Amino acid sequence: MSPHTLAFVESPVQLLNVLEWAHARGHTTDRAPDPGGTAPGARPESGITLVVLSPTDPMSRGQLRRMAQLARDEGHEVRWEEARGGAGAPLRTIGGLAGPLRRVERVVMGDPFSRYVQLLLTITKARDLVVVDDGTATMEFVGQLARGERLVRWHRKGGRRGPRDLVLGPVSAVARRRLTPRGERRVEVFSSMPIDETPRGVTVTANRFAWTRDRFGPPSVTTSADLVGTSLVETGVVDADRYVDAVRALARTHGATRYFAHRRESAEKLHRLAVETGLQIVRPELPLELIARRGPIGRTILSFPSTVVHTLPLALAGTEVRVTVCDIDPSWLTAHASPRAQGFLSGVTGTARDVHRLARTAQAG
CATH class of the missing domain: 3.40.50 (Rossmann fold)
Known part of the structure; x- marks a missing residue:
């Protein structure tokens, strides 16, 4: 059975914010949702699979392992992918995820600037896309989307585009189009950051860290x-x-x-x-x-x-x-x-x- 929701995370903070989003939406299986944290009109749902696109640095990996266990304790499925484990790892990872991506109804992502996530967005036909906080980068992402700019991290903006940027430019452009609401495609940003420029059609939901305070x-x-x-x-x-x-x-x-x-x-x-x-x-x-x-x-x-x-x-x-x-x-x-x-x-x-x-x-x- 395919999951209803696939969530892609590459850092411990992203995984934490997926848990916050799931709590706010009522995606819990073994605990009652926080009455003050459930979004209006939300209903408890199951079928969330968290896909960890594992980084290489030991500290991030260690934190992610511990966060993954917290996610399992909440009743979510966790799929650990050694996404950077050698030259063939990206092809194996993307190939293994292609089937679920084509069938899934909702995709949640922690980093829309990630080349990995952008590649995965070119595969999915999901109508619901959710961006959860990846820290201050969320502020920049929302502003760029509102202004129709290419997606680039704030500390790199203004620098020269390298060969990798030029090769992956079309992928980034497709990802930006996918993250723009159109027709039946819905886009939500779940964030604790201040957002001044809201792109047309994008729903912004406040992350109040209700799960963290509750647990x-x-x-x-x-x-x-x-x-x-x-x-x-x-x-x-x-x-x-x-x-x-x-x-x-x-x-x-x-x-x-x-x-x-x-x-x-x-x-x-x-x-x-x-x-x-x-x-x-x-x-x-x-x-x-x-x-x-x-x-x-x-x-x-x-x-x-x-x-x-x-x-x-x-x-x-x-x-x-x-x-x-x-x-x-x-x-x-x-x-x-x-x-x-x-x-x-x-x-x-x-x-x-x-x-x-x-x-x-x-x-x-």
Whole structure:
């Protein structure tokens, strides 16, 4: 029997947000839906298969394994695909998914910028397409769709298109057309991010992290501060030396004791942070929203512009934890940073709700 819904995820956060979407829609099998979280007119449905297009980095894989077990505990089927396990892996993965994709009624995806997902979209005839949050990239995706632009990640925008981009350009164009509502095809964006430009015909549903609050916590709260790491150095946006200086100043000023590493931060950078700042480096086993909700967590959470300045206030609603966001100074940007980087990061900070903002002068310490 073919599943009613196929959900494609490539990161732990995407899988978490599929669980949030399923909870909001009433897709549960062994627990009663949260009365406050079910969307109006939604009915409990079954037949969700989560397809994990596994990445290669160990930290992401470990978090995904643990998130996959949580999904199974909720009654969902999980299909693990070694989608990047060698030269022949993409063909095997796509070939194995082609049949279900042609028959499925709904496709849920965590990353519409993913070349893998875009290829899969060229196969499916599903009438219902759902995009769940992949962090701040969701804001950019919705804006590009509304403006009819090609789909490209914000930190790459403005750069030269490489040979791979040119080869896969037609695939991306087809994916963008598929993600544009037309006729009986419906498109939904399920997001905790602020969305100002809503494409015509696209339904936007708020992700309030009801599943996370229902399943975990409330957390115990410590008197210290915790600092949330970012992969802006690894993506070439922020200079490594400036980043370390900023983390050191924040830790000293606010009495932070722990640094929650982003799953894509390099081991070399994290070692340097531990040596030069004295912070305890924590590599979370689950997305930070779940770690924070389970606790213990600091009374103050310090973060640079990232998804968590939008999601943590929702996950921690009703607690005494304060989320504080620290702007990225333009002088921290590398020469290779996208021309849009500063504006995008400022927008991430400026649109965050229920957070405290630090002036850049306070960060310098």
